[in-house]
Amino acid sequence: MSTNNLDNFKNTGDYNQSLDRGLQVIQAFSQNNKALTISDVSKITGLSRPTARRILLTLEYLGFAEASNGLFTLTARTLSLGYAYLSSNNTWSIAHPFMRDFVEKTGESCSISILDGTNIIYVARISTKRIMSINLDVGSKLPAYATSMGHVLLANLSPEELETYMNNLDFEKFTDKTIHNKQELLQTLQDVREQNWGGVDQQLEEGLRSIAVPIRNASGKVFAAMNCSAHAGRISKEVLRDEFLPLLQESVEKISQAMAATNNSQYV
Amino acid sequence: MSTNNLDNFKNTGDYNQSLDRGLQVIQAFSQNNKALTISDVSKITGLSRPTARRILLTLEYLGFAEASNGLFTLTARTLSLGYAYLSSNNTWSIAHPFMRDFVEKTGESCSISILDGTNIIYVARISTKRIMSINLDVGSKLPAYATSMGHVLLANLSPEELETYMNNLDFEKFTDKTIHNKQELLQTLQDVREQNWGGVDQQLEEGLRSIAVPIRNASGKVFAAMNCSAHAGRISKEVLRDEFLPLLQESVEKISQAMAATNNSQYV
DNA sequence: TTCAAGTTGTACGATATACGTACGCTATTT
DNA sequence: AAATAGCGTACGTATATCGTACAACTTGAA
Numbered sequence: 350m351s352t353n354n355l356d357n358f359k360n361t362g363d364y365n366q367s368l369d370r371g372l373q374v375i376q377a378f379s380q381n382n383k384a385l386t387i388s389d390v391s392k393i394t395g396l397s398r399p400t401a402r403r404i405l406l407t408l409e410y411l412g413f414a415e416a417s418n419g420l421f422t423l424t425a426r427t428l429s430l431g432y433a434y435l436s437s438n439n440t441w442s443i444a445h446p447f448m449r450d451f452v453e454k455t456g457e458s459c460s461i462s463i464l465d466g467t468n469i470i471y472v473a474r475i476s477t478k479r480i481m482s483i484n485l486d487v488g489s490k491l492p493a494y495a496t497s498m499g500h501v502l503l504a505n506l507s508p509e510e511l512e513t514y515m516n517n518l519d520f521e522k523f524t525d526k527t528i529h530n531k532q533e534l535l536q537t538l539q540d541v542r543e544q545n546w547g548g549v550d551q552q553l554e555e556g557l558r559s560i561a562v563p564i565r566n567a568s569g570k571v572f573a574a575m576n577c578s579a580h581a582g583r584i585s586k587e588v589l590r591d592e593f594l595p596l597l598q599e600s601v602e603k604i605s606q607a608m609a610a611t612n613n614s615q616y617v
Numbered sequence: 618m619s620t621n622n623l624d625n626f627k628n629t630g631d632y633n634q635s636l637d638r639g640l641q642v643i644q645a646f647s648q649n650n651k652a653l654t655i656s657d658v659s660k661i662t663g664l665s666r667p668t669a670r671r672i673l674l675t676l677e678y679l680g681f682a683e684a685s686n687g688l689f690t691l692t693a694r695t696l697s698l699g700y701a702y703l704s705s706n707n708t709w710s711i712a713h714p715f716m717r718d719f720v721e722k723t724g725e726s727c728s729i730s731i732l733d734g735t736n737i738i739y740v741a742r743i744s745t746k747r748i749m750s751i752n753l754d755v756g757s758k759l760p761a762y763a764t765s766m767g768h769v770l771l772a773n774l775s776p777e778e779l780e781t782y783m784n785n786l787d788f789e790k791f792t793d794k795t796i797h798n799k800q801e802l803l804q805t806l807q808d809v810r811e812q813n814w815g816g817v818d819q820q821l822e823e824g825l826r827s828i829a830v831p832i833r834n835a836s837g838k839v840f841a842a843m844n845c846s847a848h849a850g851r852i853s854k855e856v857l858r859d860e861f862l863p864l865l866q867e868s869v870e871k872i873s874q875a876m877a878a879t880n881n882s883q884y885v
Numbered sequence: 886t887t888c889a890a891g892t893t894g895t896a897c898g899a900t901a902t903a904c905g906t907a908c909g910c911t912a913t914t915t
Numbered sequence: 916a917a918a919t920a921g922c923g924t925a926c927g928t929a930t931a932t933c934g935t936a937c938a939a940c941t942t943g944a945a
Contacts, residue, residue, distance in 0.1 A: 362903085364902095369675060369679060378704075379704050423702040430698040431700060435752075435756065445747065487696060667923090667924085
């Protein structure tokens with residue numbers, strides 16, 4: 350997408366190639382890539398080795414990376430980049446007390462996410478016991494089509510946006526319940542749109558089910574979703590729908606009101 | 618520090634100026650700078666306006682920023698930069714269950730931070746009720762000298778490292794109890810070193826007190842600190858020290874063992 | 886041992902990249 | 916109407932950035 354010829358921003362004088370490449374290097378580090386050599390980074394990013402080296406050394410110089418006998422790792426300072434977003438955006442801290450309230454009542458985890466391309470990104474999370482194999486935190490990304498929050502967010506896209514999403518989509522079968530074709534997904538989204546909530550049962554991971562509702566701004570546009578996720582062996586689909594869903598809806602109602610009260614023009 | 622003449626990394630061919638500048642722009646966004654114009658960013662960073670513009674447009678193109686009638690804001694995608702660190706470092710997710718356990722027992726918030734220059738950076742946090750005026754989250758920075766975790770981390774620096782820290786220090790008086798001179802700080806650190814825990818009473822903010830203990834790796838080196846913070850009107854200093862401190866020490870002991878068990882060479 | 890394949894650093898010349906100055910435009914304020 | 920402050924952009928320059936190429940080193944296999 351960013352490499353095709355139609356992409357002419359890069360040909361304007363406004364494109365900063367080095368910044369793009371530097372951010373690519375930061376993102377090369379992940380769950381599977383904890384510590385990387387210069388050559389590793391070069392391979393992952395497609396940058397030449399000297400370029401990868403220069404970027405890594407610069408990140409080290411700036412305190413965002415550390416090198417120890419040839420292996421580079423990111424430092425906690427990298428977190429402050431993400432925190433630049435959180436602290437410049439008080440929207441989610443408004444939601445926190447209501448999320449805590451929900452967690453106290455139900456004993457289960459509660460999260461808020463927004464759509465970013467084909468992924469949802471967690472922007473707020475209050476977790477109780479750990480139930481997933483991977484650790485979820487603010488900043489985590491998950492594929493939208495396999496999550497309840499993703500369904501809620503996708504269901505509220507415009508037809509054009511949904512079309513774009515569908516065209517950029519690759520299905521991966523996480524479990525045997527994972528949605529893996531467009532027809533199935535479109536049907537699910539239709540249901541979500543009608544009932545105004547979404548539920549996913551072990552489509553992302555065995556033993557994990559969740560339920561989600563949209564968060565709307567003052568003008569009614571959906572810009573985020575909030576969910577409750579629980580262990581499938583402990584919480585039935587019925588409990589999730591009949592007991593937790595009303596609480597979730599109630600919490601979101603309060604959050605919307607609190608956000609409207611702060612008059613945050615960003616989401617009007 | 619990074620602008621003086623002795624700083625010769627910048628004169629090597631390994632320094633990538635544009636990346637440095639781009640990261641500066643991201644960090645220009647903060648609590649007080651939620652939405653910035655091109656000129657704002659230019660002033661804050663000291664970059665020329667066209668340069669600031671090129672970087673902002675590149676960030677927008679890459680999806681890390683959004684522009685709406687002249688005002689730029691960061692997007693949630695920025696979080697994924699910080700998450701690149703978290704997901705490439707499983708150290709803190711090991712600590713989470715023990716932190717949750719502590720929070721359940723005490724009902725108060727629990728955090729882990731590491732030292733980054735003169736600041737502590739939060740790398741893990743389980744919060745209960747909100748007690749501070751600013752919202753703390755993973756990625757938050759606070760000045761080390763005004764926090765209990767900061768004291769614990771500073772107390773365990775080598776004399777040379779502490780010397781460097783002291784030389785780069787500017788005291789700010791947050792409350793009338795804030796430590797504001799080197800002698801006082803050094804004395805406090807001496808006490809912390811001897812008792813192996815630190816406590817801060819309303820030095821960062823009125824009505825907030827906390828207590829912290831060091832987290833050591835297998836070879837005994839302190840690389841992080843864990844604390845419990847509470848509302849001063851609700852939890853006395855004595856409760857904090859006599860009831861919560863032992864629980865905190867117990868939790869840290871378990872965390873150290875769990876980390877050692879994973880054989881994480883990064884912290885040996 | 887020797888060879889091959891992997892890593893690393895770095896020199897260097899080419900040029901694409903990024904830069905800041907300068908200018909013209911618009912909007913708001915005084 | 917003048918002044919201020921924001922904006923975009925053209926442009927020529929300079930330099931920052933690039934990739935190729937080469938040398939040194941390590942490791943493991945033959």
